[in-house]
Every structure is written in structure tokens, then in C-alpha cells.
Amino acid sequence: MDNFVMKGRARQASEIGSRASRRLRAEGLMPINIYGASKPNTPVVVNSGEFYRALEDHHLLFQVDFDGNSETGIIKEVQYDTFSDHTIHADLSRVKPDDIVETTMSIVTTGIPKGVSAGGTLDIAYHHVPVRGKVANLESSMSIKIEHLEAHGVIRAKDIQMPAGVELLLSDSTPVIIVHARKGS
Known part of the structure; x- marks a missing residue:
């Protein structure tokens, strides 16, 4: 970093x-x-x-x-x-670079979800996620591609690819990014 x-x-x-x-x-x-x-x-x-x-x-x-x-x-x-x-x-x-710390990393989304293009709404439940790792392995932010998300699509903590040596401190089932369907559909 x-x-x-x-x-x-x-x-x-x-x-x-x-x-x-x-x-x-x-x-x-x-x-x-x-x-x-x-x-x-x-x-x-x-x-x-x-x-x-x-x-x-x-x-x-x-x-x-x-x-x-x-x-x-x-x-x-x-x-x-x-x-x-x-x-x-x-x-x-x-x-120091070898210190293990707990902090947060910012989430930056890329792309427009298919579900949003179809009239749905994007809900980013976590703009910053709690992480633990060596200072040398931490990144300022992580990019998550979301264009594949349909209506009712969810990216959970277990779906996020973390940098080597960095642990995400959320339960695997925690929803991080959600695409809600358009009302009435």
C-alpha cells in the first residue's frame, strides 16, 4: 500500500x-x-x-x-x-509494514447493474467494510464489478475477492451490495 x-x-x-x-x-x-x-x-x-x-x-x-x-x-x-x-x-x-491492524477499506463499484437498467435500485449496504491484515497488504479501496447483477441480485461478503493476506470481518452471508427490483414487478 x-x-x-x-x-x-x-x-x-x-x-x-x-x-x-x-x-x-x-x-x-x-x-x-x-x-x-x-x-x-x-x-x-x-x-x-x-x-x-x-x-x-x-x-x-x-x-x-x-x-x-x-x-x-x-x-x-x-x-x-x-x-x-x-x-x-x-x-x-x-x-509498521508488518503490523497486523483492523481498519476499513472503501468499496468502489464499477458498471451499471442490469437490474438498475431495468428500473431497479442499487443499494450499497457497506461503503466501507471492516478488514484485518498486515499494513503492507492493505489497499485504500477495492473495486467490485456490479454490471452482472440482475433485479434481486446480491453480492455477499463471501463473494468479495480480498487482497492476499487481508481478511474481511463480516459474516459470509452478509449482503454488501443489493439490486432491488422495480416496484410492482
């Missing part, structure tokens, strides 16, 4: 706390805490625009380069503004 590399800088003591974080966000910066791996918590700031793009592109693994240091981690938590979809804070957990 590729790292999404962001440039940042360490936060000073005066830049920690709610007020300071608001000021940083007003300057276009995103407060991030990096923790874990028996190292002290590292508060940093990165460019908000870069971070938003990384989230939109479904990146899982982040590398933050700051003040001559480099830390790699996966997102543990993202805090959003109560009244909008803006990210206001994120926590990254330090990882």
Missing part, C-alpha cells in the same frame, strides 16, 4: 487546546495527533486541503513529514464539525 505523504510541523504548547485548534483551522491547518507504538503522543499540523483530498481519495496510510522527522500511521479517528462535513481533528495510530 502506498503512503499518502503530507508535510507538516510539530505543534507548539501554545497551539494545543480548543481555542488554539480553532485558530489553526482558520489558517488552513489541520491538527493531528500521532500516537502508539510505545512512543509519546506527537501533536502536529498539516495543510487542511491536503488532508481533505486524502480522505476523499480513501487513503488509509499516512506519512507525516515534520521538522526533520517522519511518522507513518493509519487513521484511528476523524472528528467532524457538528454542523458541517468539515474535518476538525484527526488521530493517527503509528504502524
